[in-house]
Amino acid sequence: MASGTALLYDEEMTRYKLLWVDPACKIEVPERLTVSWEALHNAGLSGRCIPLPVRQATEEEILLAHSQEYLEAVKKTPDMSLEELMTFTQQYGDVYFHPNIYHCAKLAVGASLQLVDAVMTGKVRNGLALVRPPGHHSQRSEASGFCVFNNVAIAALYAKKHFKIQRVLIVDWDIHHGQGLQYCFEEDPQVLYFSWHRYEHQRFWPNLRESDFDSVGKGMGAGFNINLPWNKARLMAPYFRGLLEHCDQKCLTWLLASLQVGMDSSDYLSVFFHVLLPVAYEFNPELILVSAGFDSAVGDPEGHMCATPEIFGHLTHLLMSLAGGRLCAVLEGGYNLTSLAQSVCQTVQTLLGDPPSRISGLSSPCESALESIQSVRAAHQQYWVCFKNADVSLWPDPGTKCSRLEGDTQAEEALKEGEMREIVWPEPPSRLAPPIRTGVTLPAGLEDDVLTSCFRVTGIPLTPNQVAKELWHPAVPELKDEKVLQSLGDILSLLKEIEKKEVRNGLAVVPNVSLAATFGVQHALTSLTDRVLLVFLGNEAPVELQEDGRVMLIQLCSTEPVETKSKFYVPICLKKSSSDVAGFLHAVLSLLLPLAYGYDPGMILAVMADCSLVGAVAWAQLIGLLQSFAQGHTLALIQGAEKEIIRVTAASLLGEPASTLGPLGPPLSENVKAVEKERQRLQTHWGLLQTTGEDHP
Ligand SMILES: COCC(O)(O)CCCCCNCCCN
Numbered sequence: 051m052a053s054g055t056a057l058l059y060d061e062e063m064t065r066y067k068l069l070w071v072d073p074a075c076k077i078e079v080p081e082r083l084t085v086s087w088e089a090l091h092n093a094g095l096s097g098r099c100i101p102l103p104v105r106q107a108t109e110e111e112i113l114l115a116h117s118q119e120y121l122e123a124v125k126k127t128p129d130m131s132l133e134e135l136m137t138f139t140q141q142y143g144d145v146y147f148h149p150n151i152y153h154c155a156k157l158a159v160g161a162s163l164q165l166v167d168a169v170m171t172g173k174v175r176n177g178l179a180l181v182r183p184p185g186h187h188s189q190r191s192e193a194s195g196f197c198v199f200n201n202v203a204i205a206a207l208y209a210k211k212h213f214k215i216q217r218v219l220i221v222d223w224d225i226h227h228g229q230g231l232q233y234c235f236e237e238d239p240q241v242l243y244f245s246w247h248r249y250e251h252q253r254f255w256p257n258l259r260e261s262d263f264d265s266v267g268k269g270m271g272a273g274f275n276i277n278l279p280w281n282k283a284r285l286m287a288p289y290f291r292g293l294l295e296h297c298d299q300k301c302l303t304w305l306l307a308s309l310q311v312g313m314d315s316s317d318y319l320s321v322f323f324h325v326l327l328p329v330a331y332e333f334n335p336e337l338i339l340v341s342a343g344f345d346s347a348v349g350d351p352e353g354h355m356c357a358t359p360e361i362f363g364h365l366t367h368l369l370m371s372l373a374g375g376r377l378c379a380v381l382e383g384g385y386n387l388t389s390l391a392q393s394v395c396q397t398v399q400t401l402l403g404d405p406p407s408r409i410s411g412l413s414s415p416c417e418s419a420l421e422s423i424q425s426v427r428a429a430h431q432q433y434w435v436c437f438k439n440a441d442v443s444l445w446p447d448p449g450t451k452c453s454r455l456e457g458d459t460q461a462e463e464a465l466k467e468g469e470m471r472e473i474v475w476p477e478p479p480s481r482l483a484p485p486i487r488t489g490v491t492l493p494a495g496l497e498d499d500v501l502t503s504c505f506r507v508t509g510i511p512l513t514p515n516q517v518a519k520e521l522w523h524p525a526v527p528e529l530k531d532e533k534v535l536q537s538l539g540d541i542l543s544l545l546k547e548i549e550k551k552e553v554r555n556g557l558a559v560v561p562n563v564s565l566a567a568t569f570g571v572q573h574a575l576t577s578l579t580d581r582v583l584l585v586f587l588g589n590e591a592p593v594e595l596q597e598d599g600r601v602m603l604i605q606l607c608s609t610e611p612v613e614t615k616s617k618f619y620v621p622i623c624l625k626k627s628s629s630d631v632a633g634f635l636h637a638v639l640s641l642l643l644p645l646a647y648g649y650d651p652g653m654i655l656a657v658m659a660d661c662s663l664v665g666a667v668a669w670a671q672l673i674g675l676l677q678s679f680a681q682g683h684t685l686a687l688i689q690g691a692e693k694e695i696i697r698v699t700a701a702s703l704l705g706e707p708a709s710t711l712g713p714l715g716p717p718l719s720e721n722v723k724a725v726e727k728e729r730q731r732l733q734t735h736w737g738l739l740q741t742t743g744e745d746h747p
């Protein structure tokens with residue numbers, strides 16, 4: 051299994067810049083790369099990566115995505131005078147040329163291809179290419195939006211050609227629509243292009259009608275192009291023109307807050323849960339390319355978004371469960387040098403396997419994000435079975451021009467200037483990983499290569515009275531059983547190792563998993579955290595829940611659903627769950643993840659009581675995804691010594707990407723209905739469950 055994170059950077063790519071005055075291009079500066087590189091160095095992250103040499107792309111490689119005439123034209127730019135460069139630039143939009151930009155553009159493509167080679171040959175697991183000029187706007191015969199060659203488009207075509215892969219997922223989280231990628235792959239069913247972008251009903255650059263959600267791809271490529279437009283229209287400045295002249299800094303701040311076009315982490319995560327991840331799992335990609343633009347982070351002069359840099363640690367983590375972890379991230383935009391550097395570090399730290407930081411204060415997606423989510427799911431319902439039963443009574447049909455009042459640019463500029471002065475955000479919390487990743491307590495005889503890389507923990511001897519005291523109720527007869535008592539001692543010592551920050555996560559094989567779960571929850575609440583998420587696969591409810599919110603129980607079972615009003619008890623009853631992998635995944639993506647992010651637990655207990663409920667691979671996927679939470683503090687409890695389950699659980703806790711679920715059939719509709727029913731019940735309490743706007747027809 052490949053391991054290691056590649057980092058590609060060459061300071062040669064800092065040696066071009068804007069040589070004349072052009073307000074549209076002044077933000078694309080060489081310092082974007084130097085601050086990112088320095089931040090990775092200062093955080094000790096570049097030293098943990100595998101440095102790969104950058105190379106120049108060959109003409110043949112560039113011609114994979116660009117025309118000969120365009121290449122010939124760009125080849126002439128190194129010998130051009132300043133005037134000739136300015137004239138040459140005029141034919142394109144929002145881009146500039148420089149005598150050295152052709153050289154750098156070849157290095158940017160070459161770096162991306164080096165990364166694809168290293169990942170596809172298993173030299174590394176994943177990686178990031180820190181490049182400029184960026185790529186996702188450039189087209190077959192046209193430079194655009196600071197881009198000369200389309201790095202990620204060429205990388206996808208190269209991967210298909212040289213590694214014979216047939217399913218590449220491109221995730222473009224840059225705040226601008228990568229129209230160059232859309233045009234390149236809109237008829238290609240082998241490349242699924244997903245982009246979210248500021249759109250504001252076509253008022254935002256590049257102002258294209260085809261950037262809207264109804265561009266789903268063409269011909270054979272129908273369904274393989276997913277546009278998620280952000281339309282939170284800026285309240286029009288004219289209303290505030292009068293105010294602007296008289297308001298002081300304080301009121302300007304208030305005013306700006308009310309003008310937020312900015313999406314936040316709740317919006318981003320909702321799109322992952324309810325749009326991108328369901329399709330991505332169904333598509334079952336062999337490789338993930340990320341057009342990693344960080345102008346979608348807070349503070350960016352282009353994006354004006356509110357999501358703080360740690361969100362990229364989560365977005366990256368959520369993608370790492372796909373394609374066997376084969377993920378190549380290539381830098382696109384990002385113009386606030388502080389948030390860019392922080393976002394790059396968050397991304398690399400997750401690629402290296404460090405636990406994502408806890409994200410508190412998540413709420414529900416904003417109304418306009420919900421509209422976009424619903425519109426995209428409706429537009430793609432016919433192409434993806436994961437949306438089959440989605441509630442998608444289509445909202446305003448695409449292209450309706452909302453009552454757009456022309457922005458008053460002078461006032462908007464004033465606001466923008468003011469806005470940029472105001473934005474500050476907290477440093478991302480540190481993500482220290484304990485020295486040992488996975489502790490295990492196993493019955494003897496369960497030797498296995500994976501388990502040897504775990505740290506064996508010896509249990510703490512416990513008397514029945516000690517346990518009864520901990521469980522706050524009289525000793526139950528089971529405690530007479532020596533094995534049960536010993537397993538509780540095992541759990542106690544694992545939790546203590548986690549509490550001492552010696553160990554990140556743990557695995558225990560136990561004879562009585564319900565008692566073990568109860569004991570684990572109680573101990574975690576007394577010494578580790580005030581919120582425990584218990585994910586329980588099995589039919590008997592393990593713990594009686596107090597409604598105080600200190601435990602959230604998500605129980606996957608196969609028997610009839612129990613009626614409950616509790617917002618902390620979520621019974622998910624799936625029929626034939628071991629064969630209905632798609633149904634299980636639907637439950638995980640549209641219920642479990644939104645709940646867990648909303649709940650923000652300090653500890654996760656993942657309990658496999660009944661190995662027949664889901665297969666080993668689905669369970670491993672779940673264990674991988676659960677490590678998004680609680681700084682990776684997961685305690686997995688397994689009943690019975692199902693060797694395969696134990697091995698895949700340990701591998702996943704060790705950070706091995708779970709193997710892919712393979713092509714998914716349609717989920718059992720009765721399972722989708724059961725999940726939808728729970729989602730509807732809970733979505734007012736837990737906003738990340740929402741997929742549609744309120745009270746629309
Ligand atoms: C792959 O390039 C990365 C990018 O998407 O960030 C490029 C954005 C070009 C934005 C052009 N309009 C600038 C208007 C000035 N306010």
Ligand SMILES: [Zn+2]
Nearest residue numbers: 224225226383
């Ligand atoms: Zn951008």
